[in-house]
Amino acid sequence: MTAHLPTDYEARFNAVVRHMPGLVYQFVVEADGAVRFPYLSEGCEALLGVPAAVLEAEPRRFLALILPQDRPAYLESMQASAAALTPWNWEGRIWIDAFKDVKWINLRSTPRALAAPAGAVQWEGIMTNISAGKQAQREVSDSRAALAELTAHIEAVKEQERTRIAREIHDDLGGNLTAIKMAIAMLARRLPPDQPQLLDKTNYVDSLVDRTIEAVHRISLDLRPPMLDFGIVAAFEWQVKEFEKQVGIACHFATNETDIALSPDHAIALFRIFQEALTNIAKHAGASRVDIALARDGDALSLRITDNGGGIAAADRRKPGSFGLRSMSERARALGGTMTLSRAPGGGTMVAIKIELSPPAP
Structure with a gap:
């Protein structure tokens, strides 16, 4: 990397490289797939556990350092960078035999096509140890x-x-x-x-x-609504009627099942999410109509609650006191599902819950 540089410039360059964390390198892939390291800084042994001279003489050794499960992503990202000549950014694990330990590294480099030999691509960049960050x-x-x-x-x-x-x-x-x-x-x-x-x-x-x-x-x-003893669909139907009676907002409930078998924990958690969503609509939405759709499709359960109110701003979702939304999200996550908030067609807000259910026993 420094052979063509003037002596004083080379000295300054080497001084800078010595004080950089990690390993500064040049890496070349020939048209036939052969690889080589034209330049490796002094940080090579500290980072990889292999002296620079050894790795320059045996460039394939670097691939062998990478854990087998991380090699496909390394090769794929390298090939994509070479094909499009876009920056190469990869992180993965390597085995440091000298320390009998696994280390996380990140490499960032910029590729360029070489005039000779034809078809070769050279990257120049830096490898760094990110093990501490990964541990954190x-x-x-x-x-x-x-x-x-x-x-x-x-x-x-x-x-x-x-x-x-x-x-x-x-x-x-x-x-x-x-x-x-x-x-x-x-x-x-x-x-x-x-x-x-x-x-x-x-x-x-x-x-x-x-x-x-x-x-x-x-x-x-x-x-604890006793209607839950009659199933989640019956509990939802009861809650919809209570909400209409107490709040005065029209509700429409639709489901593709007369009942959906859920464990008691799943049923009460889903019911509490539903209650919290209706409470939020009553307090904040300014809506005149709510549409609720509960459906089971195979082993997936979905719940959509849509109102025609003023919608929810992104800033409102991040308010420190937005415990209702957080509670709904945490309950959905505890069920192994997800909760998303989005703008409803024509305005308002749509809350979508998706949960993976255990298949019924044979």
Whole structure:
């Protein structure tokens, strides 16, 4: 690489190269596929565990350093760069025999066609050690996976606790309130007829018990809708009717199945995603209509919730307080699926959930 340079320029060039991290190199592929390294900087042995002189004498040795599972991508990227004369950027793993260790490297280089020998391509670039960066990526990925697992566990525990509380509210409070109402009715029949004010007070207490029973029923439904026991389709149909009644937004629900068999965990997670999506529409969309489509196609389940509101801006998705969207996304991910947000045809927003289901047992 430096043979044609003036001595003073060569000295300055070598000084710069010595202080560069990694390995500066020239690499040539001949028309017949033969390879050679016309130049390798002093960083060769530190990076690859092979002295520059050895690699220059045995250029095929570099390919042998690359782990077998990473070689196809290396060769493919090299051939693509040579064919189009576009920059070559590849990263992969090599085995350093001197250290008995695997190292991640990245090579970046620029190709040019050589006039002689005809058909040859030469790259000039730099190889660097990116093992530390890859380790950091793995740690971040492992941390995210652990956090997602913890989040899924917390959600499962929350649902179990909701189910327990809903059952206790329904059985204990509901039963006690029913007994109180019966006792009030018995007392009302025994009140003296000449004291109508007592009957008024009794009727007031009776209406108060009725309102409390309604509140207990509503709270129990919010904690764990019993309609889920009849299947996800029935639960969705119930939620659509409740949403229309409470919010006043017209809803249209369509499905290609009368029921879709889901595990209890999958069913409640999908139902919570649906509830959160409707809550977001009621709070933020300004919509007058919502269309819901639930479908199963083989082992894939899809849910699309489309409104005709004002749409959601990209900045809104990144707001620090957008916990509803994050919760929906995390729940979908915990189910092994994905959630996407997009602009609906004609305006508004479409939430699309896709989940891979286990095939039914034979």
